[in-house]
Amino acid sequence: MLLTLSTTHHPATDLSHLLHKHPDKYQTIELSNGKAHIFYPHATDTHCTVALLLDIDPIGLVRNSGRTGDGAFALRQYVNDRPYVASSFMSVALSKAFSTAMNGTCNKRPELVDQIMPFEITISVLPAPKGGELLIRKLFDPLGYQVNLERHMLDHQFTEWGMSKYFTLKLSGNFKLKDVLSHIYVLIPALDTEKHYWVGAQEVEKLLDKGEGWLKDHPEKEQITRRYLKGIGGLTRNALGRLLEDEEWNEEEAVDEEPDQAKETLHYKRLKCVMEELKNSGAKSVIDMGCGEGKLIKMLLKEKQFDKIVGVDVSFRELEKASQRLHLQEMAPRQRERLEIFQGALTYRDQRLYGFDAAAIVEVIEHLDPNRLHAFERVVFEFAQPNTIVLTTPNSEYNALFEKMEANQMRHADHRFEWTRNEFESWGRQVAQKNGYQVVFKPIGEESENVGAPSQMAIFTRQSA
């Protein structure tokens, strides 16, 4: 909401020359959803401070966004921290208010542009949701700032709620003004990550432009780039690739560093195991119950053995993703005939699930409330009755090896339970016995002593089949 920038350079009012803003005038500029006020609280030879105060229109923010609500959290739109924090709005305001200074132009006093001055910058308030204080320091320290942080409490009346994600940030150090502005321009949105506008290829250009001369050597350049570009992989790779001119950039390495990507690898292993089992079963028709965005389907399509592949998921959005990823619209007619995708829930009896040689149920059951498992069992094992069922679920014993996980925490916020090998196997045996299946269990991923493998799989085979 507020940024102040002070210097004790002598004469301090040189700052106003650099900024192209008259020290005795209070000015207002228009932004897309509000205004920015610029004024100088101090303007003497010894001490000059400029203030950039955002005045965001909270109603306009909602009404002009064109976005539609998503249930309960749509309230977010009006009860919103955006007007009060330093976010991408601040960066936009900075570049609008101080564009000449940022570009390093000062026609009247060109020598000032490269003048290093002592600066003190205060930003109220900066949201830093993930990583918090540590992250802020990691971003500003390497650039040579002295960082002073004040973290604010959520509510003084409810101290048990703890601290908020908001900080008042004080930076000080000796810099060229244009560098200070560029640093702030890039690092504020990198900390906030919630951009108020669409992040497109253009943002890569802005990042490279404003990061010129410092971002390349910043130890957190990857994180800054990723966060600035809202974690959009393609853009991030593009930006980093160009930033580093391909000398030290190694995509594989970066992928492994990303926690989400590491999980991906386990997931890939899992899908390969499932796929092997499906192939070994001799199935010709396969139904992927809980197909998500269609990763397994994509693998199944490559196998000639399967002449009928069906994907079911309860999430329509996932199915839309799947049909995009699988290029359903443009698929060749022969391929297209093999594949069908529809929405369904595994707790409702569903004729469309009947008559398949095999079913894959990958990482699905842990998303069901335990008391809904009964319905799931009947729908799949009693009614749909595929000859082979390959079912996977996490092995909770392995969680002990995930350093970041707390005890009793689950791997995903939506997991309703995670089973030990014993729990899974006893459930599997009971279900098999009740419904006339035989079952074997196999680990997925590398096994560790005492805790087993990260994931576990059961292969059910119908006895009469």
Add this chain to the structure above:
Amino acid sequence: MNTEIKIPELSLVVLVGISGSGKSSFAKKHFKETEVLSSDKCRGIVSDDENNQAATDDAFDVLNYIASKRLKNGLLTVIDATNVQAEARKPLVQLAKSFHCLPVAIVLNVPERVCEDRNAKRPDRNFGKHVISQQRSQLRRSIKDLKREGFRHIYILDSVEEIESITAIKREKLYSDKKEDTGPFDIIGDVHGCFTELTSLLTTLGYTIQEAENDSTHHGFNVQAPEGRKVIFLGDLVDRGPDSPSVLKLVMSMVNNQTAYCVPGNHDMKLHKYLSGKDVQLKHGLALTVEQLKNEHPHFINQVKEFLYSLVSHYVLDGGKLVVAHAGLKEEMHGRGSGAVRSFCMYGETTGETDEFGLPVRFNWASEYRGKPIVVYGHTPVPQAQWLNRTIDIDTGCVFGGKLTALRYPEQELVSVDALQVYTEPVRPLNWDATKALSQQQEHDDVLDVADVIGKRIITTRLRNNITVREENSIAALEVMSRFAINPKWLIYLPPTMSPSETSALNDYLEHPIEALNYFKSQGVDKVVCEEKHMGSRAILVIGKDEEAIRTRFGIENEGIGVCYTRTGRNFFTDSELEKQFIDRVNKALTSADFWTRFQTDWVCLDAELMPWSAKAQALLKDQYASVGAAASAALTHVMDVLTETTARNLGGLDELQKRFAAKKEMMADYTTAYRNYCWPVNSVDDYKLAQFHILATEGAVHVDKDHVWHMNEISLLCAHDPQWLMATPYHVVDLNDQTAVDATIQWWTELTDKGGEGMVIKPYQFITTGKKGLVQPAIKCRGREYLRIIYGPEYTAPENSVRLKNRGLSGKRSLALREFALGVESLERFVKKEPLRKVHECVFAVLALESEEIDPRL
């Protein structure tokens, strides 16, 4: 000479005749245009040329398709094509059979020369003479085959004169159609010669049985029915039991003097076969019947034979609301006639497998029954007559030592007399499934079928007729329901959304009671109840007296004695131990208030608000409300400091800026105060407060017929049993024509909301109120000025903001509220009427689906 042709009301009429024989003219004269499907027209439709013989295959595809849709919908259909070849007629007979309609052939047998002359006059019919002669000879060969091909009615009109002499085609009702008879009825299951039990059951039902002389009507009995009632015998009158002849005599007497209907059972038909001299094995009790009939007069035997022959496979009664058949009947066969229908009525459907007793495994057609009419049947002995999907098997195995059961219709009451003895040992013990804890319907409802919820749906409700759920909304609901909602067996109700009052005309307010009260007045409502709006979360409670009550009424085992769920059907509590304590505490209050006895129930569904809001919305409060407050207060404090520092510089225009931000800071502080009202720490169940406001339903009753003061009073009685924890809702009854009362209510609201209260809910005095424009909103909320900060944002009261926010439309919200209200009441009524779970679930599902319609969430 015939002048009138009779055909069954629902038949497939196949016109047979060579080109030019006048089929189209005949069809036009005697049938509705939409009833006639012409092959020529279909040729035209698929090829733009009615005489294009190359298009014949496609044309018949279209014709068959349309015909099948019409027959499925129970509409008479006429096929206008030459149909002179057996292979052309065969698929039509098949088609009629597959829809259980009777195929009728009307042959227009006109001399070749007449046809040639007619064709010659038509420029488009230039096919050669040989075509006509060929058709002619095919026709000649066909005529004698029609009966063998399966046509049930055949009319051969041998000349132009004969064709022209037909003045009308009379459509006759099927024998099974007794829709005009509305009852009341006493429907009696398989008697199997148990004469004593039958007379005792009839007596219990209020019939008087007297001996009578044999005459044309009476076979030794004269039965008087009570107040215009009639018996319906479901067949299997004979075999296995001690006195089949007397049963026949009684039933025949009653049918003759029109105090009874009777449909045939498989045993009756077998007896008929035997009496007709056919070769029949004397098994399954037939030998006994034959023995018992030995001393009867041949005249009587003849009458039995005639009687049995006259029996109609099934009846459709009471305007189509009731169907009776010996072994039941699928919906698509109701009121239809075919061999398949008759066979189904007699034997039901079997899977071809046999069970552990060597008996054929009966395919339970009733479990797939989705029809509206009630189907009452027998045939399969069951220990207890039970409803399943609006069907009921009332053969309770009297002859096997069970009971003889009658279903009183429309009362739907079961009346039984016990068998005096076991006359025949059953192959399969009668009580073989008596150990099952859940009812047949509950077992069936254990898993719902997705076909009953997905796609576009239209739900008929008592309060608002048909409510449409669009497909995209059911897509959204399926995900929410299956991922987050509780076990659907608990979910008998979801509350409707509530509309706010119209936007206030007053400057300082977005909502004010004036508009809320005016709404009701404008609807012609004179009396309303204004209830304080609680600052918590909506909670629906379903609570049983004990686990046994939940098992028997809800079919739920091992899930405790109750649930508390949110307005979207999610479990209110994530901590199951806490939930148990909570439910137990409510249950204790109910028990202590003697609720179960007073309401003659062992379960209740309550509508309530559970406080504090912070308990449920902890994450929302911290991540959203407190976060915004923290950010804003830190930032604004800094802003004000800097602005104050700047004052000394006397910059033009800065005063205004300072005022502007000072106002923001003040609004922020008000905002923080507003949300803090909703928070208090919750460490145990004691820290909650529960405010109930509707006693929605108990066994046999949905309490929407009571006014809100009744609800408030009943609830305050309950509150007295746990006053620390249960909260009665402060309320005012307001006569809208009494300005003093109206002013006092406004005053009350103002004081309430000034203290930080959320506001009030205004309801029409009667739970369900119909006004000038139909159903009136069941409730309108009027929210306090401060409370609205947490809805419209901290700065919503700034003039430049409020002027924009006042522009809001309510019509979408109001329509939604009414539709959801109607669905909610409907789901409760269906549950109370013990309808299948899917019927309840479809309403609840629809409420959830409607909630995904795009409506401003701040309303």
